[in-house]
Amino acid sequence: MVSIDNVVYLIIRIVLNPLVAAAVLFYSFDRSNRALNTDLEHLLPQIYAILVITYSILELIVDATRASQFDISKDVIAITGGSSGFGYELSKEFAKRKLTVAVLDVGAPKVVVEGVRYYKCDVRSSTQVKATFERVSEELGAVTVLVNNAGITRKGSVLDASLDDIKDTLDVNLLSHFYTVKAVLPSMIAAKKGYVVTVASCLGYQGPVNFAAYGASKAGLLAYHESLTFELAPNRGLKTLLIVPGQMRTGMFSDIDPPLQFFAPVVDPAALARKVVRAIEMGKSGRIASPLYVNFMPVLRAAPFWLVRIFRGLSGMDRVARDSHSD
DSSP states (O other): OOOHHHHHHHHHHHHTOHHHHHHHHHHTEETTTTEEOOSHHHHHHHHHHHHHHHHHHHHHHHHHHOOOSOOTTTOEEEEETTTSHHHHHHHHHHHHTTOEEEEEESSOOSSOOTTEEEEEOOTTOHHHHHHHHHHHHHHTOOOOEEEEOOOOOOOBOTTTSOHHHHHHHHIIIIIHHHHHHHHHHHHHHHHTOEEEEEEOOGGGTSOOTTBHHHHHHHHHHHHHHHHHHHHHTTSTTEEEEEEEEOSBSSSTTTTOOOSOTTTSOOBOHHHHHHHHHHHHHTTOOEEEEESGGGGGHHHHTTSOHHHHHHHHHHHTHHHHHHHSOOO
């Protein structure tokens, strides 16, 4: 299905294509004088072309000289909630690179990924998390890349949702991040090497009706990740990466049919996993938001209430949330 993401991607690929820039530079060349035209009509296209070509050359040099951040003999990847959905796709991508991968989940995957070790662990329990990471460290080595991905959702209004469902959602989606980080961060600091990846959600910016606990847990992750990032800033070799996806093509929200899919396409978890693993390989920090509209959602947090109401009405997010069935 064609979406605005595809259109924007195509435009960027054309505009930043060095071959296109070279063609612009060629046609703006004054062949009679064998020099670039200096009139204003040709000057701006020439500046554009030179900038694009320079950027492309620098990008090639950086990509060619930057070594992979992974040391296959030493790196150990731990993924919570890696038996299904996005976490499963991440485990496949890491395993393709022959890395040591440990998945912590309450259940086993339908199809085991070759080379991945699975550990049964309920991340709601700080005791289980601590014990499981100690076992991973003994059997595989100290964790150097932690991907906090485990997540659940329980539908229900603030009034109707049970306290157990609310607590479970917050325990898995938010508190487990504190448990896992506490378990692996000391060894990362000692080794002066580590990556903490936080999988949040665009619903942390705008929570739909009947998913207050889920939205609150993901909003909490945004604040948690920001604090953690700047706490770790003085430690060289330690990096963080925030993943903020829109609705993904996984079982968690399979009962929700998002409206306006041209503007808000459903995210392919395999494609996003490839993007995330590649970013870690290249040693990148910061944030990965997908699809395109997610990059603009933080602005709504500062928007006046009347504008937010209009956005929510046009997007249909609350209507589809009401129509979806419970887990």
